[in-house]
Amino acid sequence: MNPVFFPFKIIGKSLHKFIRELGKMGCFFAISLFWMLFPPYLIRRVIKQINFIGVKTILVIVLTGSFTGMVLALQMYHVLIKFGAEARIGPAVALSLIKELGPVICALMVTGRAGSAITAEIGIMRISEQVDALDAMALNPYKYLIIPNILAGVISLPLLNAIFVVLGVFGGYLIGVVLLGVSSGTYFGGINDFVAARDIFEGFYKSLSFGVLITWISCYKGFYTGYGAEGVSKATTQSVVISSVVILIWDYFMTSLLVA
Amino acid sequence: MIEVIDLHKSFNEHKVLRGVNLKIEDGHILALIGGSGKGKSVLLKHIIGLTKPDKGKILVDNQDISKLRGKALKRLKERFGVVFQGGALFDSYTVFENVAFPLREKTRMKALDIRETVFRELANVGLSGAENKYPAEISGGMKKRVALARCLVMHPEIIFFDEPTTGLDPLIAKAIHNLIRSLQESLHFTAIMVTHEIPEVFSVADRVAMLYDGKIIAEGTPQEIQDSNNPIVHQFIHAELEGPISIK
Numbered sequence: 001m002n003p004v005f006f007p008f009k010i011i012g013k014s015l016h017k018f019i020r021e022l023g024k025m026g027c028f029f030a031i032s033l034f035w036m037l038f039p040p041y042l043i044r045r046v047i048k049q050i051n052f053i054g055v056k057t058i059l060v061i062v063l064t065g066s067f068t069g070m071v072l073a074l075q076m077y078h079v080l081i082k083f084g085a086e087a088r089i090g091p092a093v094a095l096s097l098i099k100e101l102g103p104v105i106c107a108l109m110v111t112g113r114a115g116s117a118i119t120a121e122i123g124i125m126r127i128s129e130q131v132d133a134l135d136a137m138a139l140n141p142y143k144y145l146i147i148p149n150i151l152a153g154v155i156s157l158p159l160l161n162a163i164f165v166v167l168g169v170f171g172g173y174l175i176g177v178v179l180l181g182v183s184s185g186t187y188f189g190g191i192n193d194f195v196a197a198r199d200i201f202e203g204f205y206k207s208l209s210f211g212v213l214i215t216w217i218s219c220y221k222g223f224y225t226g227y228g229a230e231g232v233s234k235a236t237t238q239s240v241v242i243s244s245v246v247i248l249i250w251d252y253f254m255t256s257l258l259v260a
Numbered sequence: 261m262i263e264v265i266d267l268h269k270s271f272n273e274h275k276v277l278r279g280v281n282l283k284i285e286d287g288h289i290l291a292l293i294g295g296s297g298k299g300k301s302v303l304l305k306h307i308i309g310l311t312k313p314d315k316g317k318i319l320v321d322n323q324d325i326s327k328l329r330g331k332a333l334k335r336l337k338e339r340f341g342v343v344f345q346g347g348a349l350f351d352s353y354t355v356f357e358n359v360a361f362p363l364r365e366k367t368r369m370k371a372l373d374i375r376e377t378v379f380r381e382l383a384n385v386g387l388s389g390a391e392n393k394y395p396a397e398i399s400g401g402m403k404k405r406v407a408l409a410r411c412l413v414m415h416p417e418i419i420f421f422d423e424p425t426t427g428l429d430p431l432i433a434k435a436i437h438n439l440i441r442s443l444q445e446s447l448h449f450t451a452i453m454v455t456h457e458i459p460e461v462f463s464v465a466d467r468v469a470m471l472y473d474g475k476i477i478a479e480g481t482p483q484e485i486q487d488s489n490n491p492i493v494h495q496f497i498h499a500e501l502e503g504p505i506s507i508k
Binding site: 124125128129130132133135136137138139 | 341
């Protein structure tokens with residue numbers, strides 16, 4: 001082959017691989033949605049996964065939510081005071097958390113804690129033939145392994161986001177009101193005046209879509225893991241990296257869409 | 261009856277199966293022998309319906325499993341039981357939960373009946389008392405027996421064994437072979453067993469087929485295979501280093 005064409009061959013091959021992977025991921029999601037419509041509906045498995053993705057992440061969310069609110073209040077106060085607008089610390093903290101930081105940080109935390117574990121679990125099941133065993137028993141692996149995770153993600157993320165935002169606002173209160181001396185009425189009054197239902201819905205839609213994205217990517221990477229322990233470890237790393245990047249990219253598109 | 265007709269399968273450029281033809285009569289145990297990595301498990305996965313062929317047919321009672329979809333495929337698979345190479349037990353479930361799993365998911369049996377059935381099947385494979393252990397806490401031989409109990413609990417008509425004794429010591433391997441033979445005699449299922457265990461397999465199987473170079477090169481009773489003049493079969497079953505099979 002002419003060496004001049006070599007870079008084009010590499011680019012073409014990578015692009016081809018990327019498009020194929022996207023197509024495969026799309027099919028995987030479409031198949032999951034298709035089987036979601038038909039019984040049996042494995043409610044118990046969904047509840048189990050809500051416990052795994054949602055309940056077991058609460059502690060992480062409590063910590064990150066509180067400290068994010070606290071640091072936001074601290075930073076905002078020192079910026080706002082320059083403009084004599086420190087009374088706006090309440091809405092500044094609340095809006096940042098509700099519209100942006102809550103959904104994004106929550107999603108990143110769930111990716112790190114639950115997304116990686118989902119990929120590893122399904123990956124190990126794949127390489128130890130447990131997925132084949134389900135199939136051989138005439139049981140649909142999508143129904144047992146994929147759909148409960150996607151549904152649990154969709155249910156858990158908005159709830160975790162709500163906890164994150166409430167604790168963040170409370171953390172902001174501790175810094176703004178208790179430590180820096182802004183009045184309590186000003187803090188909550190500002191939130192009441194400036195935060196609209198539309199802002200809350202914006203955060204809700206974002207966390208809902210992040211719930212789908214994280215579980216979709218994590219399940220896909222586990223379901224199509226490579227061979228052996230190395231394959232599973234690679235799939236787990238990829239799942240976390242891809243989920244994190246996709247969350248931030250998707251956040252931009254969601255924001256442009258919702259702001260427009 | 262199971263009939264494999266001119267089955268071909270390639271993975272990327274690598275041709276694994278190059279026209280496999282095989283017949284398995286009802287109520288027989290067929291042992292599929294052949295070198296490691298030569299496509300025995302791939303052939304088994306085709307017959308079970310886990311993999312689709314590039315070309316060829318797999319007829320199970322005249323239904324081509326490779327063409328079946330949806331409910332028809334599900335109905336056919338419900339007649340199968342599979343004992344995977346590593347047991348494929350669900351590692352987050354106990355032995356009891358593993359054996360109870362198909363009953364809970366596929367039948368409307370009451371909890372008490374499930375309990376009774378699971379205990380009975382575990383006793384049949386000699387595992388009474390291991391109900392509350394996790395797969396990580398039991399030996400390789402016990403795992404295979406749990407997998408066998410999980411398979412038998414649904415009374416399958418056809419059971420596939422993928423190297424049921426690999427990695428086990430000779431005594432446990434013999435015990436598993438005897439268990440398979442005695443269960444087959446009492447339950448009359450059809451079995452296809454992928455194995456490397458020679459000569460033990462000749463005392464378990466009714467028929468033996470050898471897969472080589474993507475094709476079945478010899479098929480017959482254990483005695484016929486042992487008396488075979490085919491140099492490849494002869495070299496393989498006598499574990500001779502010199503011969504037509506090159507060792508890489």
